[in-house]
Amino acid sequence: MTQHRANEYPVPKTMKAWVLGDPEQLILSQKLVPEPGPAEVLVRVDAIAVCATDIEVLKHGVPALVDGELPFNRGFTPGHEYMGTVVRLGPTVDEFEIGDRIAVEVHAGCGRCQRCREGMYTSCLNYGFRDKGHRANGFSTDGGFAEYAVNNINTMVRVPDSISDEEATLIVTSGTAMYGLDVMGGIIAGEAVVVIGPGPIGLMGVGVAAQPVILTGTRERRLAIGKRLGADAVVNVNEEDPVEAVQRITRGKGVQYVLECSGAPNALNEAARMVNRGGRICLAAFPADPVPVDLAHLVRNNIYVFGIRGEGKSATHRAAALMAQKRFDAKLIHTHTFPLAEVPTAIQYARERIDDAIKVVVKIRDN
Numbered sequence: 001m002t003q004h005r006a007n008e009y010p011v012p013k014t015m016k017a018w019v020l021g022d023p024e025q026l027i028l029s030q031k032l033v034p035e036p037g038p039a040e041v042l043v044r045v046d047a048i049a050v051c052a053t054d055i056e057v058l059k060h061g062v063p064a065l066v067d068g069e070l071p072f073n074r075g076f077t078p079g080h081e082y083m084g085t086v087v088r089l090g091p092t093v094d095e096f097e098i099g100d101r102i103a104v105e106v107h108a109g110c111g112r113c114q115r116c117r118e119g120m121y122t123s124c125l126n127y128g129f130r131d132k133g134h135r136a137n138g139f140s141t142d143g144g145f146a147e148y149a150v151n152n153i154n155t156m157v158r159v160p161d162s163i164s165d166e167e168a169t170l171i172v173t174s175g176t177a178m179y180g181l182d183v184m185g186g187i188i189a190g191e192a193v194v195v196i197g198p199g200p201i202g203l204m205g206v207g208v209a210a211q212p213v214i215l216t217g218t219r220e221r222r223l224a225i226g227k228r229l230g231a232d233a234v235v236n237v238n239e240e241d242p243v244e245a246v247q248r249i250t251r252g253k254g255v256q257y258v259l260e261c262s263g264a265p266n267a268l269n270e271a272a273r274m275v276n277r278g279g280r281i282c283l284a285a286f287p288a289d290p291v292p293v294d295l296a297h298l299v300r301n302n303i304y305v306f307g308i309r310g311e312g313k314s315a316t317h318r319a320a321a322l323m324a325q326k327r328f329d330a331k332l333i334h335t336h337t338f339p340l341a342e343v344p345t346a347i348q349y350a351r352e353r354i355d356d357a358i359k360v361v362v363k364i365r366d367n
Contacts, residue, residue: 009044009087009098017077017146018343024058026145026344031077034142034150036090043102043151048082048144049169049334050350050360052199057139058347064139065128079145080106080138083159083168084364093153101159103171104144105316108135108152122179122312145343147364157320166337166361167323170204170330173359174319175311176284177205180259182313183306184280192255194246194274195231197262198222200333200359201284205259206231207328208319214249216242217262221356225332246274259284265291268305272297280304336360 061070109121110133126132198217254276263285338346
């Protein structure tokens, strides 16, 4: 059966792949198609979304590290929010079959350090060192701006036929939002949450959170999408102070949780005045430069602050289940599509928010 399916998906020896040269330089190249090892599969990449972190990698290198070094001029292929089809199995792999449609999360971790053993594989202590077994596609190992990629089976979730390729690339985005809610202890229905920043993660946070949800941001179109995804109230911070708005909406009670997805310099201080005493804040974004924080207010009010990286605790599986159940319409944030040959243009649209781009998807294959 496996050999029969393999014949349906012939694999070439070489592939097209975008390679990072100098900072801000992507080069379309020919690379050898990688071979999957134990506990790995070869994925034919069918579609990939552009993430803000991809833009950071292109400009600064970090958080990407290849064998402990910056990824420039090392033949490195970025991109991590992709989906595709399993076309080859590594030794001993029986968890997936050739032909399975899958979406991926970034981090496999090394499996040997203390954090990985605790299940915190997105905080692997051997991050960036392939010889220690660490794998994070698009960060420490080759990613998905290519025709093929190798993935550890632990990073994959099956995609049902009811979810399109474009929508499936958003599973990892939803998983990041889900992970943010997880680290705050899980959101209980009836306990209010504020989502700051209607970018892709923020909007997906609205989709996966329990009600009531308050969404704050600056762009009316994105706030309107937030309403369609389930936000009970939206606040345009250009028209109203967000802290005062949250206090007004909650009748002075504040909220139990804030998911901060904007990276705005004063966002943490504002979040601290949105939550009530004992409230919890998760930072899913961060400002470019160090910022002052009112620590005394956090301590006096017993406010908990969490930072997350990626989509840990297998949150992508839960996010994928919600999407498969049509609990929210992730397609609403997909705004633009480009072919593989136009990856630099796709990244430009995402970076400059051309035509109010939210989530830009690259279709590697036409069908």
